[in-house]
Amino acid sequence: xxxxxxxxxxxxxxxxxxxxxxxxxxxxxxxxxxxxxxxxxxxxxxxxxxxxxxxxxxxxxxxxxxxxxxxxxxxxxxxxxxxxxxxxxxxxxxxxxxxxxxxxxxxxxxxxxxxxxxxxxxxxxxxxxxxxxxxxxxxxxxxxxxxxxxxxxxxxxxxxxxxxxxxxxxxxxxxxxxxxxxxxxxxxxxxxxxxxxxxxxxxxxxxxxxxxxxxxxxxxxxxxxxxxxxxxxxxxxxxxxxxxxxxxxxxxxxxxxxxxxxxxxxxxxxxxxxxxxxxxxxxxxxxxxxxxxxxxxxxxxxxxxxxxxxxxxxxxxxxxxxxxxxxxxxxxxxxxxxxxxxxxxxxxxxxxxxxxxxxxxxxxxxxxxxxxxxxxxxxxxxxxxxxxxxxxxxxxxxxxxxxx
Amino acid sequence: xxxxxxxxxxxxxxxxxxxxxxxxxxxxxxxxxxxxxxxxxxxxxxxxxxxxxxxxxxxxxxxxxxxxxxxxxxxxxxxxxxxxxxxxxxxxxxxxxxxxxxxxxxxxxxxxxxxxxxxxxxxxxxxxxxxxxxxxxxxxxxxxxxxxxxxxxxxxxxxxxxxxxxxxxxxxxxxxxxxxxxxxxxxxxxxxxxxxxxxxxxxxxxxxxxxxxxxxxxxxxxxxxxxxxxxxxxxxxxxxxxxxxxxxxxxxxxxxxxxxxxxxxxxxxxxxxxxxxxxxxxxxxxxxxxxxxxxxxxxxxxxxxxxxxxxxxxxxxxxxxxxxxxxxxxxxxxxxxxxxxxxxxxxxxxxxxxxxxxxxxxxxxxxxxxxxxxxxxxxxxxxxxxxxxxxxxxxxxxxxxxxx
Numbered sequence: 001x002x003x004x005x006x007x008x009x010x011x012x013x014x015x016x017x018x019x020x021x022x023x024x025x026x027x028x029x030x031x032x033x034x035x036x037x038x039x040x041x042x043x044x045x046x047x048x049x050x051x052x053x054x055x056x057x058x059x060x061x062x063x064x065x066x067x068x069x070x071x072x073x074x075x076x077x078x079x080x081x082x083x084x085x086x087x088x089x090x091x092x093x094x095x096x097x098x099x100x101x102x103x104x105x106x107x108x109x110x111x112x113x114x115x116x117x118x119x120x121x122x123x124x125x126x127x128x129x130x131x132x133x134x135x136x137x138x139x140x141x142x143x144x145x146x147x148x149x150x151x152x153x154x155x156x157x158x159x160x161x162x163x164x165x166x167x168x169x170x171x172x173x174x175x176x177x178x179x180x181x182x183x184x185x186x187x188x189x190x191x192x193x194x195x196x197x198x199x200x201x202x203x204x205x206x207x208x209x210x211x212x213x214x215x216x217x218x219x220x221x222x223x224x225x226x227x228x229x230x231x232x233x234x235x236x237x238x239x240x241x242x243x244x245x246x247x248x249x250x251x252x253x254x255x256x257x258x259x260x261x262x263x264x265x266x267x268x269x270x271x272x273x274x275x276x277x278x279x280x281x282x283x284x285x286x287x288x289x290x291x292x293x294x295x296x297x298x299x300x301x302x303x304x305x306x307x308x309x310x311x312x313x314x315x316x317x318x319x320x321x322x323x324x325x326x327x328x329x330x331x332x333x334x335x336x337x338x339x340x341x342x343x344x345x346x347x348x349x350x351x352x353x354x355x356x357x358x359x360x361x362x363x364x365x366x367x368x369x370x371x372x373x374x375x376x377x378x379x380x381x382x383x384x385x386x387x388x389x390x391x392x393x394x395x396x397x398x399x400x401x402x403x404x
Numbered sequence: 405x406x407x408x409x410x411x412x413x414x415x416x417x418x419x420x421x422x423x424x425x426x427x428x429x430x431x432x433x434x435x436x437x438x439x440x441x442x443x444x445x446x447x448x449x450x451x452x453x454x455x456x457x458x459x460x461x462x463x464x465x466x467x468x469x470x471x472x473x474x475x476x477x478x479x480x481x482x483x484x485x486x487x488x489x490x491x492x493x494x495x496x497x498x499x500x501x502x503x504x505x506x507x508x509x510x511x512x513x514x515x516x517x518x519x520x521x522x523x524x525x526x527x528x529x530x531x532x533x534x535x536x537x538x539x540x541x542x543x544x545x546x547x548x549x550x551x552x553x554x555x556x557x558x559x560x561x562x563x564x565x566x567x568x569x570x571x572x573x574x575x576x577x578x579x580x581x582x583x584x585x586x587x588x589x590x591x592x593x594x595x596x597x598x599x600x601x602x603x604x605x606x607x608x609x610x611x612x613x614x615x616x617x618x619x620x621x622x623x624x625x626x627x628x629x630x631x632x633x634x635x636x637x638x639x640x641x642x643x644x645x646x647x648x649x650x651x652x653x654x655x656x657x658x659x660x661x662x663x664x665x666x667x668x669x670x671x672x673x674x675x676x677x678x679x680x681x682x683x684x685x686x687x688x689x690x691x692x693x694x695x696x697x698x699x700x701x702x703x704x705x706x707x708x709x710x711x712x713x714x715x716x717x718x719x720x721x722x723x724x725x726x727x728x729x730x731x732x733x734x735x736x737x738x739x740x741x742x743x744x745x746x747x748x749x750x751x752x753x754x755x756x757x758x759x760x761x762x763x764x765x766x767x768x769x770x771x772x773x774x775x776x777x778x779x780x781x782x783x784x785x786x787x788x789x790x791x792x793x794x795x796x797x798x799x800x801x802x803x804x805x806x807x808x
Contacts, residue, residue: 045425056460056484074748077488077506078458082481088555101482108751109787151492155806160799166794169619172745174787177800178806186802264468333626337649341576345480345553347512382576383513383788389572391581395564398586 005042006066008210010204010315020066022124025207032206032310034249035066038254048228048259054082058114060219064253065118066213072125074150076107078117079169079217081374083225093360097373099231100356101222102346104381108142110170110302110349111218111379116142118214123201124150133203134158134187136239136302137166138380143203146174154203155194157187163301163382167318183296185306205240217245219250222375223260230266232372235359237302237351237376238270238279238325239377242312249319266375268323271358273298273330276306279314283325288312296313297328298349299388302379303347324367328357337388342373350388352378382391410470413437413613416717424470427530429611433728436610436714438653439470439617444558445659452632452663460484460566468657469522470617476529477637478554480511482521483621487629487779493747494595497764501777504760505626507784512546512573512740514753515622515647515783518547522618525682528554535559536598537607538591538641540706541566542784544581545573547607553575553630558607559598561591567705567786587700589710608712619647623654626779627664634670636641639763641783642674642683642729643707654719662730671778672727674718676735677702681712683718687729692719702756703734703792708785728771732744732761740764741792754792756782779808 009018013031018024020035027033046063054060058079065327067073083101090098103111120143123131132155133143140156147154154175156176158166158324159182170177180187188204202208219330223230232249236244248268254260270279276296282289292307308314317324330350337353348356355376382388396402413422417435422428424439428772431437447492450467462483487505494502505709507515524547525536536559537547544560545618551558551666557577563586574581584591592608598604606612627634634655652672658664674683686693696711712718722729732740734754741757744750752760759780766772786792800806 021538053456057486074749075486075488077486077509082461082479084479084481088553102511104513105481105511107506107509107749109513145745145749145751147749148746149492157800157806165790167786168790169745169787171795171797172742172751172793173749174746175501177795177797179797180802180804181799182802188806189802190800190806197805198808201480233696268756282696285652338576341549342552342578345478345511345549345551345577347573347576348547381513381785381787383569383573383785386572389576391575393571393572393575393581393583396561396582396584396594398584398590398593399593400584401601402561402594404602 003062004065004068005038005063006068007036007038007362010036015389021272023201024209025202033209035209037064039253043257046257051224058117058214061217061220064220065209067121067125067291069125071079072121074121074124075117075148076113076149078107078113081105085118086344091156091342092343092365093376094370095359095363095368096370097374100346100378101375103377108145109381109384110138110142112139112142114214114217115139115242116214118147118228119203119208120146120150120152122210123152128152131201131203132191134184136184136304137162138302141166141169144170144175147175148173154160155200157190159183159187161301163384175379181397183306183358205242212242212249213247215246216250218243218403220254223254228260230264231375232266232367233374235355235376236355237300237303237355237377238272238314239305240308241270241279241310243377243379244268244270244317248321265321268317268321269358270318270325271355272325272327273300273303273354274327275330276304277327278306279311280327282311282315282317288315300333300354302351309398326358326361328354328361332357334342334388338381340399346378346395347382348378349380349382351380351384352376407466407474408469408472409442409467409673410472411440411681412444414440427605428613429606429654437613439613441468443657447661450661455628460740462521465621465624468624470614471529473529476525478525478528479521479552480550482511482517484625484645485509490748493744496513496747497767497777498774499763499767499772500774503779504750505622505779505781507781509782512549513686513785513788514542514546516546517541518544518552518618518621519615519646520618523612523615524550524556524606526614527556531579532605534555535605535607536595538595538710541570542706543660544569548574548577551579559604561573561594563587563591565705566786567611587708587710609646616653617652618645619650622647623651624658625705626656627658632664632666634668635779636670637673637772637778639759639780641704641707641759641781642676643709644659644712644717645674645683647716647781647783648672649714649717652725669725672725674720674722674729675759676731677704677707678731679734680708681731682710683715684729684731685716686719687722704737704758706755712769716725730751730762730765732758732765735787736761738792750782751786752782753784753786754789755784756780
């Protein structure tokens with residue numbers, strides 16, 4: 001049995017193709033590379049029912065993933081995260097069909113583990129023994145841990161303001177961790193230099209083509225979990241944007257397989273923070289690339305990305321699906337975080353909270369209709385961001401009573 | 405279709421029975437109550453194949469759970485956590501068939517969500533509108549969140565030394581949180597008084613009969629994930645011990661259904677910390693109850709329980725399965741935590757780390773044989789315990805390079 005139907009790498013800008021059995025980073029033209037599959041062949045033999053008896057992790061879609069030999073799969077059990085119906089929160093927001101996919105239930109507590117699982121597995125298949133990457137925290141934590149399991153050495157550079165818990169994860173995993181007194185772009189420059197100086201595999205966002213394939217599985221799962229009838233709107237907190245690009249890629253591939261309706265694509269919404277909203281600005285101005293955002297800053301640190309390498313892919317996905325881009329303030333998203341936790345019992349990440357706040361706003365201005373089926377991606381567990389909640393709590397002595 | 409085959413409550417000490425449609429706490433005799441099912445009826449109609457198309461959460465076993473009406477199910481997608489093969493760590497420990505079930509991939513990041521999901525759902529079914537409980541942190545966080553989703557008011561009392569993140573979870577969920585300058589036993593006394601004073605539902609460990617049914621699903625999943633052939637040894641970090649009691653109950657029920665071999669029960673190992681090891685002491689002395697542990701203290705805070713109400717059930721489960729009880733030092737378990745993270749890429753909880761350390765010790769002294777299939781329960785995500793890892797990390801300026 002063929003484990004993967006991967007075919008080759010292709011450049012979405014200049015259409016040059018590359019061999020998938022060799023290490024490649026960016027295209028010669030500077031664009032990220034995308035992975036292509038033998039879709040014609042796959043359409044003949046692959047059916048939704050083939051999935052039924054498979055384990056509930058992202059490797060259930062191995063035909064549509066780039067790892068050719070199952071022995072190279074490095075897994076921590078990632079994927080098939082739950083989709084919850086949020087009836088009470090939906091009633092408040094006047095979105096009766098509100099759903100959330102909870103990526104907090106993932107190894108290391110964020111959706112970044114999907115990209116790491118597939119990225120590290122393919123790196124292992126390609127013979128990589130050492131890699132480096134910049135990160136806003138969660139991706140570095142995830143890649144460190146998967147690298148540990150794969151026996152690959154990793155060098156991680158993160159901004160000093162990245163969530164502190166992610167340092168601990170990198171350290172526990174035994175990676176070479178460095179902090180930089182700056183933003184992820186500064187970390188990226190340091191990594192780029194080290195990649196050159198020491199001939200390392202560059203695992204920066206979209207500089208290797210496989211992370212996106214891992215993120216893609218969110219889209220595959222959404223389709224399967226909605227019984228191959230996709231929702232009307234998907235809201236995604238957008239920094240580097242790989243999740244959104246991946247979901248769009250997944251849905252396109254499922255249309256090619258004929259597993260979902262060719263006529264219906266969910267409207268994809270890129271959600272950003274007001275303190276760092278380059279995609280929103282570009283979308284509003286009708287541009288197909290985004291300008292770097294000056295003085296980027298938000299509590300939703302995972303989406304604090306001033307310049308995304310895949311900006312043109314994000315903007316294209318929004319455009320192709322009649323989607324949009326929205327930004328919300330830190331104050332608004334922190335309020336939303338408390339609202340979701342106290343009405344639905346999910347302590348979401350600040351990035352996830354931003355997406356809920358955007359859903360609320362888009363419903364208020366009528367862009368989301370009352371009967372739309374709306375899916376919000378919570379990209380990580382709130383427990384990774386303790387600073388989002390202030391605690392004021394009474395202290396009792398042993399002999400005290402609770403008085404009301 | 406009958407959703408639940410629950411029959412009644414029974415007392416394992418005095419055999420008195422109680423109606424499952426009424427609120428009950430402890431038996432008149434002071435013992436915890438256990439839930440009984442119509443096993444004869446269920447054996448006729450329930451088959452492992454019935455599970456295949458069900459969602460990968462713990463409600464797939466609804467026939468063996470106490471909630472009668474599916475509408476009362478309060479779920480955050482808990483259950484069917486992955487079981488990973490740990491080949492590299494196993495090779496170091498000379499346990500080639502070493503596995504881990506990772507309960508970190510659970511809402512709120514610990515196995516406590518299983519008990520909360522079933523406990524809160526049944527409380528809702530029974531008409532409970534307000535409950536109270538003491539906690540070492542994680543259970544309180546989980547119950548707060550599920551109560552929020554159920555619309556049930558909750559009062560949570562936790563020791564001041566409980567993991568700080570769990571305070572944030574309770575606060576985010578909108579529960580009434582109180583700290584006590586003492587241990588969980590002190591919190592328990594304060595809750596008991598409040599239960600009396602304000603006529604609250606007491607959700608303390610084993611004082612309501614349904615939490616254990618949620619924990620039981622770990623045992624059901626283990627059997628299903630090992631394809632109804634159970635492992636030889638299961639190691640479980642033991643504080644209140646409900647997880648271990650639940651796993652044992654699950655396996656007994658599966659034997660009654662004929663789904664697993666009647667002749668083979670995994671040897672159950674209760675793992676404690678040297679600073680709080682009442683079960684280990686009682687087991688070594690051949691007693692069937694444990695004495696309260698004086699000055700209990702360990703970094704593995706979840707198992708810092710000086711006196712477990714279900715001590716006799718834990719000791720019985722160990723005895724019936726030819727298991728044992730082992731304690732490890734804080735120093736040893738913290739070393740083990742780093743070892744597992746750096747060799748296998750899983751940042752386990754200190755409680756989980758204790759169970760790995762116990763496996764290592766039991767292999768060294770020959771109690772675990774080389775060809776035993778050994779399963780360690782990691783009861784929570786390491787990210788809830790940032791203090792278990794020290795970080796020393798170089799800081800770069802934007803213009804710096806990585807020098808080797």
